[in-house]
Amino acid sequence: MKEDQLLTRRRVLIAGAAVLGAAGAAGTARLLTAESAAKPVRSASPVSGAGAQPHRALKPSAHRLQPMTGYGPPRNRPARTVVRHKPILRMTGRGSSMVLTFDDGPDPRYTPDILATLRAYDVRAMFFVCGGMAVDNKDLLSEMADDGHIVGNHTWTHPLLTQLSRSEIRYEMERTCELIDDAYGEPPLWFRAPYGAWNRATFQIGAKLGMEPLAWTVDSLDWLTPPPGTATIVERVEDGAAPGVVILSHDAGGDRSRTVAALRDYLPHLLDSGYHITVPRRQFF
Known part of the structure; x- marks a missing residue:
């Protein structure tokens, strides 16, 4: 009698487990079907002339757990910056996009006028600032942030980095x-790099600090002493305009009133010519 009861009890347990397993499988199937319906999975296209390629690995689902704060790279920084052997000279991308850059500032005599002109045309630019200039003009950096401009590192004292030690270069940056x-x-x-003087240490230390090296394609020559006239600066910028071009100008380091006047002249002409004045974006992980 006891043996029959044990057998009966075992059959009940086995049957219950089977029911639970079937229900769990059905629930899992419903979840997978819902997710698949929302985000259909596509296979990789085969290479021309070859057979079908294996499926590419799916990107992590947004529903998966994310690392807790303090683990992994910050969300607003690239996970790793590659050490380059030469600076970036121009930007890639579709369309007639150009980048305007201003070095050596900020200078309260000229930078506010440049910011006002850019704001009037709803244009973003890059400002490579020197720490020695920015330390007393932090409000201008805040204004650049508010207007959506990109602020880059142009060292603290604008030295010739190729004549400094690694520790001195790192300190400046x-x-x-x-x-x-x-x-x-x-x-x-x-x-x-000031004066466009790059070396191996400069690239390595810059990458270690999470920065990409950006040079320029077209030099407005507004840094010459004496500076060229407004018409000359305008002519150099407009003649050099092309997709992907990076324009070099200055908002400090001397009399930049001609640079301010030239910007007011060539900016609307570039926009009317179909150029999209923009800023580069880093790829985030």
């Missing part, structure tokens, strides 16, 4: 990074 982070709201993602 790191100190400026900290100031930009404080005044602009986030550390810089771009760096430009």
